[in-house]
Amino acid sequence: ALGALALLPGCDLKFWRMDGPMSAVHADGPVARAQAEVFHVTVWVVLVIFVLVGSTLAYAILKFRARNAADEHAAPPPQSHGNPLIELSLIGASVLALVVIAVPTLKGIWYTHDVPAEEKADAYPITAQGYQWWFRFEYPNEQIPNVGSLVTSNELVIPAGRPVRIDLRGMDVIHSFWVPRLAGKVDMIPNRANFLWLKADEPGYFWGQCAEYCGDSHAVMRFRVIALGPREFNEWLEQQIAPARVVPAAAPANAGEPAKAQFASYKTDWKRNEPGYSEEFDLKPLESWRAQQFPAHDEDPALIAKGRQLFQSKTCFSCHSVRGHFVGGSAAYPDLTHLGSRTTIAAGLLQNTPEQLARWLAHPNVVKPGNRMWTEGYQKNNIQLTPDDVTALVAYLQSLK
Ligand code: CUA
Incomplete structure (x- = not known):
């Protein structure tokens, strides 16, 4: 039973599917593959032991059971004790099983620890920082004059087919970095320099999750990894x-039409377990990512300008930087410079659509209980957003491609 149960944790919520987005046994890179191999070897060894022990036990129970009242009162059968041959072969079998498990385990630990020497020169460095409850990613290779390293939040874009070495830091409590189909888990610990490496075989879209309990919203501290081909990766960096x-303030093609219509329908009674994703988004994530990169056709410059003004008057800018627009933010809060180009919001929790963004802005505490935008922002500064405010803020944030 243990052997069979061991198969479950690596699987998606639908446990019969082995290829779910959080499946650790469906590897899309060499590090996850090495981990999955150790898992498979262990499962088979454990399964063989389980079958041997289980069938011996079943045999003994059935063969030597009391069949009638006479059996129950009979003298015990001849007792035997100590058989050097059986004992030695059991010890030998146990040692063999441990060796079979230990060899690939040690090999795997060695391999997954750091980028192999022959690939080291090609490794792309990134720093990942865990906050309650979101991830900040720094690109030390990409220096922006007068600013520093390029920074993004909650979406880790990496070059496909190239080793990526990620320095891991916990910025408040201990978090853990895990992308089941690529690599992990390695803890992100305050004041401790942990790291891991990973490589995506091909361009793709991967789900990540904090894997160390870190407070109220630990379960919704997610992120995404997007692996792009060399040309697309460079375009993304640019x-x-x-x-x-x-x-531009110029009137758009549909000037005069109320652009609000597309997300005027956001609900104020949204419940936490209402789905934030659409099915087709999960099925075609990379295509969704590409579509996200282009400005919306029906942008309303006046609404966007109003949203930008609200971003200031509602003091959003005192936490969040929008490079080129607002620079007052701090590293301890998500940088929103290109928020509109991300596929998800609220740390990988909701799909980045106007409707979901409106939900997040209107009800941050419902979406992610205890989050700092709610406690340190809305509550502390008594920020009230009317539906019109939300609509304008959404238009502004969505325009940040
Ligand atoms: Cu961060 Cu759990």
Whole structure:
């Protein structure tokens, strides 16, 4: 039973699926593959032991059971004690099982510890920092004049087919970095320099999750890894290094039409367990990512300008930087410079659509209980957002491609 149960934790919520987005046995890179191999070897060894022990036990129970009243009162059968041959072969079998498990385990530990020497020169460095409850990613190779390293939040874009070495830091409490299909888990501990490496075989979209209990919203402290081909990765870097986009004040093609219509329907009674994802988004995540990179067709410059003004008057800017627009933010809060280009919001919890963004802005505490935007922002500064405010803020944030 233990052997069979051991199969479950690595699987998706639908436990019969082995290829779910959080499946550790469906590896998409060499590090996860090495980990999955150790898992498979262990499961088979454990399964063989389980079958041997289980069938011996079942045999003994059935064969030597009391069949009638006479059996129950009969004298015990001849007792035997000590058989050097059986004892030695059991010890030998146990040692053999441990060796079979230990060899690939040690090999795996050695391999997954750091980028192999022959690939080290090609490794791309990134720093990942865990906060309650979101991830901050720094790109030390990409220096922006007068700013420092390129920074993103909750979406880790990496070059596919290339080793990526990630320095891990916990910025408040202990978190843990885990992308089941690529690598992990390694703890992010305050004042301790942990790291891991990973490589995505091919361009793709991967789910990540904090894997160390870190407070109220630990379960919704997620992130995404997006692996791009060399050309697309460079294009992404260029886009991210640029300051926030400024929407021209010129009237758009649909001037005069109320652009609000598309997300005027956001609900104020949204419940936490209402799904934030659409099915097709999960099925075609990389395509969704590409679609996210382009400005929306029906942008309303006036609404965007109003949103930008609200971002200031509601003091959003005192925590969040939007490089090129607002620089007052701090590293302890997500940088929103290119928020509109991300596929998810609220640390990988909701799909980045106007509707979901409106939900997040209107009800941060419902979406992610105890989060600091709610406690340190809305509550402390008594920030009230009307539906119109939310609509304008959404238009502004979505324009930040
Ligand atoms: Cu961060 Cu759990």
